[in-house]
Amino acid sequence: MRHHACHLSGGPLFHDVLAREDWQNQTITHLNRLPAHPTFASWRDLRSARENQFSAHRRLLDGQWQFSYARSPFEVDASWLENDLADSRSTPVPSNWQMEGYDVPVYTNVRYPIDTTPPRVPEENPTGCYSLTFSVEEDWRAEGQTQIIFDGVNSAFHLWCNGEWVGYSQDSRLPAAFNLSTFLKTGENRLCVMVMRWSAGTWLEDQDMWRMSGIFRSVWLLNKPTLHLSDVQLTPQLDALYHDAELEVNATVAAPTPLLEKLTVAVELWNDTQQVARHQQPPGSPVTDERGNYAERTVMRLPVERPALWSAETPNCYRAVVSLWCGDELIEAEAWDIGFRRIEIDNGLLKLNGKPLLIRGVNRHEHHHQRGQVITEEDMVQDILLMKQNNFNAVRCSHYPNAPRWYELCNRYGLYVVDEANIETHGMVPMSRLSDDPSWLAAWSARVTRMVQNNRNHPSIIIWSLGNESGVGGNHEAMYHWLKRNDPSRPVQYEGAVRTARLPIFSARCMPE
Structure with a gap:
């Protein structure tokens, strides 16, 4: 020693x-790990955020x-x-x-x-x-x-x-x-x-x-900056006719309580160089219960008329820019590509934007024959192009969340993504030993909830997966209910659900055919 x-x-x-x-x-x-959040760049001007330019406040090591x-x-x-x-x-x-x-x-x-x-x-x-x-x-x-x-x-x-x-x-x-x-x-x-x-x-x-x-x-x-956006959740929603839309924005501000009343949060939605919508308001969520509201949170809804819809064939992306202001002074801006689409299961049929969706998918590991699990952007683009050239339209992140850049590329190139929690206990006897053990619930929860908190803004992700080959247990049930409460906009799948009636979720070992 x-x-x-x-x-x-x-x-x-x-x-x-x-x-x-x-x-x-x-x-x-x-x-001491910070709460999970979407990819940030902390731009200090709106144009750089809108155009996804280099940020001097994000440095690669x-x-x-x-x-x-x-x-x-x-x-x-x-x-x-x-x-x-x-x-x-x-x-x-x-x-x-x-x-x-x-x-x-x-x-x-x-x-x-x-x-x-x-x-x-x-x-x-x-x-x-x-x-x-x-x-x-x-x-x-x-x-x-x-x-x-x-x-x-x-x-x-x-x-x-x-x-x-x-x-x-x-x-x-x-x-x-x-x-x-x-x-x-x-x-x-x-x-x-x-x-x-x-x-x-x-x-x-x-x-x-x-x-x-x-x-x-x-x-x-x-x-x-000292005062900053600590979390932003973007949820595009289509109306019942799949014609008009609404962008729901849930933003959280990191600031001392006395300073919150001096701040405002703004949202701009861009279609290339055309501004489609804008809204600005101070922090403060609607009243939650008899004790009040979340002073640091804000919820905004931006109506959008007849948006171009997102699909693998037509991956129409809008740019959502969320910014924090003190009076007329911009403090910082964050931005993401979003897409307007609705994914749902209707009488057992998977639908996208009201139409039946035929999935032609692959299971993909992050692997390179010389670099092991180190995948470059060039590798990702090569995989995407190969899949598109062979008429695949979907990919399951087998069996773990992928590198952040992967989802951004899938948004733009157009691939349906099943994002899968990094959970598999295939070698356990029985396989459900850990999934039914409450002492492992914190580990289950961290892997599922953080996946969603990191990746939920990506339109390419159409399904969440609870993991792979880990039996069925109470930890799965807890995470399923958390998912449906925190993101009702996406179906949930789990490979092991095919062997049980305990989980009322979409089950597909690989991808639906």
């Missing part, structure tokens, strides 16, 4: 963080990082928080370390790759220690909130910045964001990420695929 005490500030000691063994506990899905490999977290020397270890070498991020000469990739279908009892994982737990030195300008450090966002890390990680512990996250397939504001300094900063190959989350990730590890998706810095 080589780790030593390291205490650079007021946070927990390095060995105290490891001694907790958070990765062995299924009830600890994260520590991909590139060459330093990397050191250990057989266990407990073999890592705490001095790594201050300086790279002697055996460190440069490695690309994103990457899987098994594709860079460390450890070995494992392929298995049903059988778990580890032989322990849930939620425990082996003490000999391959560990990757990533470090990066990066610079931060004074205006980023002094003003607002600077987040770091990991789009995908397999399977769990602890994060330190300038020697101070920041937080912990598990779930290999959803973004994990942390607030770095109090840890940063002007000039050079040191980031350290300890990635464990196995964690309690591994028991929910028994998909039929190659098992690999590391920071395999992009890493970002995002600078938000």
Whole structure:
């Protein structure tokens, strides 16, 4: 055991963080991770947001990082928080370390790759220690909130910045964001990420695929102003005749309560260069109960006459720009591509915009023969074009949420997407052992709710999936009811529902035919 005490500030000691063994506990899905939210760019002018231009407040940290490999977290020397270890070498991020000469990739279908009892994982737990030195300008450090966002890390990680512990996250397939504001300094900063190959989350990730590890998706810095939009949910709705529409906007503002009355939230809807609708109002939701309302939330509904409808054949996208104002001063703007369409099941028939929908779909893993689970935008476009050229119109994200850019491309190119929670317990005996265990409900909930909170603004997503091959249990039922309450605009499917009458949901093992 080589780790030593390291205490650079007021946070927990390095060995105290490891001694907790958070990765062995299924009830600890994260520590200090920010709530899930859609992709943000924090533009500071409306035109850049509308045209999806480069944002100076969103910075990519991909590139060459330093990397050191250990057989266990407990073999890592705490001095790594201050300086790279002697055996460190440069490695690309994103990457899987098994594709860079460390450890070995494992392929298995049903059988778990580890032989322990849930939620425990082996003490000999391959560990990757990533470090990066990066610079931060004074205006980023002094003003607002600077987040770091990991789009995908397999399977769990602890994060330190300038020697101070920041937080912990598990779930290999959803973004994990942390607030770095109090840890940063002007000039050079040191980031350290300890990635464990196995964690309690591994028991929910028994998909039929190659098992690999590391920071395999992009890493970002995002600078938000002190007063900012912390969440935006966009729900386009069609009327009963599928002619006219309404855009429902639910926005949440991060601001001290006394300042909320000075702020307003605006929504602009654009069809290319033509503004279709605009509305602006102060925060404050409708009265919820006898104790009042949510002062930080606002709900707006914008009528839209005869919008061009979205489908895989005609992927008509509008640009929704949501902005925060203090008087006449723009604080920030966020924007997304949206599409007007209605997906529903009518007497057992899947319909889009009132017409029967024939699904011609594929199951798609994120995999590259040389890079493992690292997928570039060029790879994504190639897959989309190949599917379109062969008359496929749909894709199931098998069996986990994909990289954020994937959904943006599907919106624009036109593909129907089944977005699937990162849950599979195929190797359990019985398969329902964890799905019917309430001690795993927090893990189930995090994987389903965060998927929706991250991805719900994408018109390409027409169905939510509760996961794959994990039996049927109370955790599934709880998540089904949460989904129907929080997003009634989409059907819910689950592969395992074909074997039970307990879940009143759409069931299709692959895709409906």
